[in-house]
Amino acid sequence: MKIVTTPYELKLTNPFGLARSTRTTNSIVLIRLDDLGYGEASPSAYYGEDVPTVIQTITQAVPKISIYPLYINEIMSQLNQQFPSNAAARAAIDMALYDILAKRLRLPLHAYLGIAPPRCAQTSFTIGIAPIEEMLEKVDDARHHPILKIKLGKDPDHDLTVMREIRKRTNQTIRVDANGGWTLDNALTCIKTLADLDIEYVEQPLEKGNLADLAQLKKASPLPIFLDEDVLVSSDIPKVAGTCDGINIKLMKCGGITEAMKMIHTARAFDLQIMLGCMIESSLAITAASHLASLVDYLDLDGNLLVSNDPFQGMTLENGYLRIPETPGLGATPRQDIAELCEAGII
Amino acid sequence: MKIVTTPYELKLTNPFGLARSTRTTNSIVLIRLDDLGYGEASPSAYYGEDVPTVIQTITQAVPKISIYPLYINEIMSQLNQQFPSNAAARAAIDMALYDILAKRLRLPLHAYLGIAPPRCAQTSFTIGIAPIEEMLEKVDDARHHPILKIKLGKDPDHDLTVMREIRKRTNQTIRVDANGGWTLDNALTCIKTLADLDIEYVEQPLEKGNLADLAQLKKASPLPIFLDEDVLVSSDIPKVAGTCDGINIKLMKCGGITEAMKMIHTARAFDLQIMLGCMIESSLAITAASHLASLVDYLDLDGNLLVSNDPFQGMTLENGYLRIPETPGLGATPRQDIAELCEAGII
Numbered sequence: 001m002k003i004v005t006t007p008y009e010l011k012l013t014n015p016f017g018l019a020r021s022t023r024t025t026n027s028i029v030l031i032r033l034d035d036l037g038y039g040e041a042s043p044s045a046y047y048g049e050d051v052p053t054v055i056q057t058i059t060q061a062v063p064k065i066s067i068y069p070l071y072i073n074e075i076m077s078q079l080n081q082q083f084p085s086n087a088a089a090r091a092a093i094d095m096a097l098y099d100i101l102a103k104r105l106r107l108p109l110h111a112y113l114g115i116a117p118p119r120c121a122q123t124s125f126t127i128g129i130a131p132i133e134e135m136l137e138k139v140d141d142a143r144h145h146p147i148l149k150i151k152l153g154k155d156p157d158h159d160l161t162v163m164r165e166i167r168k169r170t171n172q173t174i175r176v177d178a179n180g181g182w183t184l185d186n187a188l189t190c191i192k193t194l195a196d197l198d199i200e201y202v203e204q205p206l207e208k209g210n211l212a213d214l215a216q217l218k219k220a221s222p223l224p225i226f227l228d229e230d231v232l233v234s235s236d237i238p239k240v241a242g243t244c245d246g247i248n249i250k251l252m253k254c255g256g257i258t259e260a261m262k263m264i265h266t267a268r269a270f271d272l273q274i275m276l277g278c279m280i281e282s283s284l285a286i287t288a289a290s291h292l293a294s295l296v297d298y299l300d301l302d303g304n305l306l307v308s309n310d311p312f313q314g315m316t317l318e319n320g321y322l323r324i325p326e327t328p329g330l331g332a333t334p335r336q337d338i339a340e341l342c343e344a345g346i347i
Numbered sequence: 348m349k350i351v352t353t354p355y356e357l358k359l360t361n362p363f364g365l366a367r368s369t370r371t372t373n374s375i376v377l378i379r380l381d382d383l384g385y386g387e388a389s390p391s392a393y394y395g396e397d398v399p400t401v402i403q404t405i406t407q408a409v410p411k412i413s414i415y416p417l418y419i420n421e422i423m424s425q426l427n428q429q430f431p432s433n434a435a436a437r438a439a440i441d442m443a444l445y446d447i448l449a450k451r452l453r454l455p456l457h458a459y460l461g462i463a464p465p466r467c468a469q470t471s472f473t474i475g476i477a478p479i480e481e482m483l484e485k486v487d488d489a490r491h492h493p494i495l496k497i498k499l500g501k502d503p504d505h506d507l508t509v510m511r512e513i514r515k516r517t518n519q520t521i522r523v524d525a526n527g528g529w530t531l532d533n534a535l536t537c538i539k540t541l542a543d544l545d546i547e548y549v550e551q552p553l554e555k556g557n558l559a560d561l562a563q564l565k566k567a568s569p570l571p572i573f574l575d576e577d578v579l580v581s582s583d584i585p586k587v588a589g590t591c592d593g594i595n596i597k598l599m600k601c602g603g604i605t606e607a608m609k610m611i612h613t614a615r616a617f618d619l620q621i622m623l624g625c626m627i628e629s630s631l632a633i634t635a636a637s638h639l640a641s642l643v644d645y646l647d648l649d650g651n652l653l654v655s656n657d658p659f660q661g662m663t664l665e666n667g668y669l670r671i672p673e674t675p676g677l678g679a680t681p682r683q684d685i686a687e688l689c690e691a692g693i694i
Binding site for chain 1: 416417418419420421448452454457458460461462463581582584585588605608609612613615616617618641642
């Protein structure tokens, strides 16, 4: 199987702050398999990946994939075993293989997977951590987005002050994500106030691994609790059942669409709610994830909206509603200004 | 969507005894959708279905299915909600829809699903409950099958006597299925002896619903415990985790390939083993299930081998190894002697 691999630096429109870090760029890897299938890895240092590990994994893995027939379930099972710690790299391969499969069959990916396109699905738009005035300014700028997701987890004083100020300014649907930044006590305090502020749900309130505290928090919490860092793949779901109301599935955490489907099926067996999330990604990976939209409850697919030099186009937001391409494959194409690089085999 | 529905009576080569009943025939329903997709329901009174309920469900459900595009995940989700107690009827529809989808795309079903064909997969052959001499005769007749599954659950004396006699005669791999016929004490006694007789695993030792006893049995059991009657669909799996080592997935219990895939994914998230089983079915439904063979650990797909008037042909056993068709769709076709009925639109 022929492969072209290109690192690409996504530039962020604004610096983006999380409980753990602030960034102005994000390095991704774009791949093209057999001149037909596009894939993207957005590696995260938190999960032990970076551009070199992604390129190394893809370079080792892809030549072993037999071109035809593409038994993607078996291929991804083997890659899971061989590269268990390289989920973003696996996601890029999985995405490119699905692009090839669906293009060969002349079906949009969602139709190939037997999944209906989303109807009335809206994604949240994320506001990163920053000094309060800056966050409020970003909230003002995001007035046209139907749903906001506010990054919290710095400290309860900051978090509650900023949320009170935000709620004074807008009646938008608001979710919060603490990215594991709270202690149990802080979480209990914060979530009570957040419920009074009519917040929809809270994501990853406690640091990864605190399942005993989490179980206690869930019992006391007036708001639904979603887990992100605690749930990477389907086999993590039984461990957290009973400690949360839902999970956040991301292609870059789990290793692609194949594993994301397994997570959706497993979560539903537990009657858990599902949000479909992302890292900072181009429209390529966001479009790939969008094909699963109608299987989940909440969308948090805004990684591409934070980027000023998006190399791909695909899904769109029309009046806040997600529209996915009905062209064959992922339906994501390089933007005109990088089409030359693509033709030259670079992207 | 155009539909033809035909009841068909499968005749058994030999009377077939279970812990609950003995039968000489089995009534199924064959369907054809849009002159292209074949489906089969093998309803079971134990699960509250029969030929009239199957025909009624299919007649109500199918006309509402939009011909194109076939978003099978969404269609089956809706049918699950509308007809929760009609799994065999849903399985027939699901099977016929997959037959249509894969035929339209000119792919064998397993390739459409991204699943490799089975390599070196052998199915067990079932010996029903009967007087001991009769069971031993059947075991002698089944010498060419690589694996036997012996139906037990009558009473421990009968069960252990027959198993000792069988083991004297053959070194074949042997599994047993008590169909819920034992008490906890009986199971503990029987399984110890079965372990000495080098039996591979025990299926459904206790009556459905005895999960507390089952957890106790699992702790004490020297053999792996598989559940059948206790696990119908994916949402049953979290409830039984910790009480068993594996589950038996059957299209007729769960409602088809779509739900079977969900069960496989959920079971794997729990690190449970999987057997793929069947009811007494024609080669149509057995062939449909066979396409999932490489995703599971054990095959018990012998329902068609017990039948003397199989209306379909599809999967084959070559030297005991399962071979699945590489023709488009399920790869199951009506046998020559019923091809006329088929042409007339009856089957």
